[in-house]
Amino acid sequence: METILANMMAQRLLLRRFLASVISRKPSQGRWPHLTSRALQTPQCSPGGLTVTLSPARTMYTTRISLTTFNIQDGPDFQDRVVNSETPVVVDFHAQWCGPCKILGPRLEKMVAKQHGKVVMAKVDIDDHTDLAIEYEVSAVPTVLAMKNGDVVDKFVGIKDEDQLEAFLKKLIG
Template identity: 65%
Template structure:
């Protein structure tokens, strides 16, 4: 019975994908456009919708030392660096809260996330002895730092200080 259910769902998924691919053509420009069913039906054009939508990468993960150098220390925009760990409960609370406050700044500040278990050398280099630790880096220099949880008002004040210094 379980095999039959799995087979039914798999076939439904494959058929849905085929219908989608038949309905949408991918032109050389890389923008989805609907293909008309008949010559009298106008084609739905999503070019304008996709062209006008901008995606800004405000929050990003750091994978190693050279990545940190390139994305954080060489950045012309101030960067907030969140040193966290997967096992840390306060980190799981602070991370989304910090991302929300950084997003409100509309590109004036970026946020880098560093997992201390995967990047112990970076944690040691920046004297991270407890998590969560958040650094404010501007022009390659650490200008401010805090350890532990903060509420949104405190985080906004922290970011405004970073932007205005």
């Protein structure tokens, strides 16, 4: 039962990341140029795994979370969206296989969304971006950095409760 639940959670996380990356991309930067406005790939979870099917385009509504949280694609993307950001950035170094990351990630996204754009959140998968993890001396996950004007101003490792996260964010914003 736990294995099935873990697989379903992993599929949901994968689906969220896929949708976040598709929604956050500008059409000209798309990874899938063959998609047009008439067709939209819709991932669907099933007991056998994740499947992608074509369906007619439809209006998609996004929450504040998707507007304030983004996945880092590569080094130049990190430089542009984090280091050069005028808005303070919380950087969540995580991994797909990390249980505590799956707890902290959504909690942190929720707290960042409550800040109404005063801070944004960058998600960095350490398995995909080992170079960034090494550069920022990430030795365990989850590791969260607070960055302002390109500099690391605060950091924590491990899970925090909502009160601790709120204090962390207030310190970064203030």
